[in-house]
């Protein structure tokens with residue numbers, strides 16, 4: 828089992844304002860080491876792995892969530908703060 832830290836996201840526009848399509852994980856806030864699509868994250872979650880965000884000294888667990896546009900995506904738990912909210916992470920910049 829692995830507890831992945833999400834450090835950045837890729838998002839797409841949709842009628843409800845956009846949803847996450849892929850994430851970058853790693854131990855460095857400013858450098859993602861691995862890219863996972865939402866489907867890959869779902870598969871890893873189904874295998875017992877967990878995903879979280881970290882910011883301002885607090886972590887937030889990340890869960891499956893269905894966007895209002897009907898697409899399966901990801902969201903951080905309701906007790907997340909602005910510092911560790913998945914939606915507030917930087918956008919991934921892959922080289």
Ligand SMILES: [Zn+2]
Pocket residue numbers: 840841842843845846894895896897898
């Ligand atoms: Zn959407």
